[in-house]
Amino acid sequence: TQLLEQSPQFLSIQEGENLTVYCNSSSVFSSLQWYRQEPGEGPVLLVTVVTGGEVKKLKRLTFQFGDARKDSSLHITAAQPGDTGLYLCAGEPGYSTLTFGKGTMLLVSP
Amino acid sequence: DAGVIQSPRHEVTEMGQEVTLRCKPISGHNSLFWYRQTMMRGLELLIYFNNNVPIDDSGMPEDRFSAKMPNASFSTLKIQPSEPRDSAVYFCASSGQGWGYTFGSGTRLTVV
Numbered sequence: 001t002q003l004l005e006q007s008p009q010f011l012s013i014q015e016g017e018n019l020t021v022y023c024n025s026s027s028v029f030s031s032l033q034w035y036r037q038e039p040g041e042g043p044v045l046l047v048t049v050v051t052g053g054e055v056k057k058l059k060r061l062t063f064q065f066g067d068a069r070k071d072s073s074l075h076i077t078a079a080q081p082g083d084t085g086l087y088l089c090a091g092e093p094g095y096s097t098l099t100f101g102k103g104t105m106l107l108v109s110p
Numbered sequence: 111d112a113g114v115i116q117s118p119r120h121e122v123t124e125m126g127q128e129v130t131l132r133c134k135p136i137s138g139h140n141s142l143f144w145y146r147q148t149m150m151r152g153l154e155l156l157i158y159f160n161n162n163v164p165i166d167d168s169g170m171p172e173d174r175f176s177a178k179m180p181n182a183s184f185s186t187l188k189i190q191p192s193e194p195r196d197s198a199v200y201f202c203a204s205s206g207q208g209w210g211y212t213f214g215s216g217t218r219l220t221v222v
Contacts, residue, residue: 031209033209033210040215040216041215041216042114042201042203042213042214042215042216043153043201043211043213044213045209045210045211045212048209048210050209088152088153097143097155097158097166098155098211099155100145100152100153101152102151102152103152
């Protein structure tokens with residue numbers, strides 16, 4: 001089983017703060033995806049990273065794939081209450097199914 | 111596009127009863143996945159289909175669980191008999207040629 005460890009498990013911050021969440025594994029992934037899940041809904045894809053060292057930006061969110069394609073980070077600048085949710089990373093070890101981490105629960109207070 | 115449609119959204123049933131969860135994937139997507147989400151274990155893959163054929167069912171907990179995909183637009187996950195430990199949120203997702211899965215809104219199952 002390809003295990004993805006996410007940290008921290010929970011994060012509670014004030015609006016306007018910056019934060020970084022991490023996704024780590026001992027295994028190499030052909031691609032890694034980040035999803036956000038809101039209460040009562042399914043996860044929604046934010047981004048896919050494929051190349052080691054790749055950096056992608058989505059407005060205030062910056063995603064990075066590690067050089068060795070074993071880890072990834074998500075950095076949020078100037079967090080807003082609308083960023084609240086469960087952030088999940090998911091890795092594709094080959095060209096098969098996705099393995100998900102348990103997620104980081106982010107709460108951004110006004 | 112209506113997205114992935116799951117029904118019912120909530121199901122409460124008594125232990126020992128049969129439960130059937132339903133999913134309509136996005137038209138044109140050729141892969142369909144059933145996941146289960148709990149606080150303790152996160153999202154776990156139960157089974158996935160490619161072009162309506164079950165490819166990997168190694169995540170199905172035991173013989174009480176079964177899944178079918180009779181055509182490209184419909185899949186079911188059945189639990190018979192249900193047990194309290196089956197209580198979880200069950201998600202269906204589909205994917206096409208590109209990256210990423212599209213998830214439904216899930217079915218919250220409570221077995222009492």
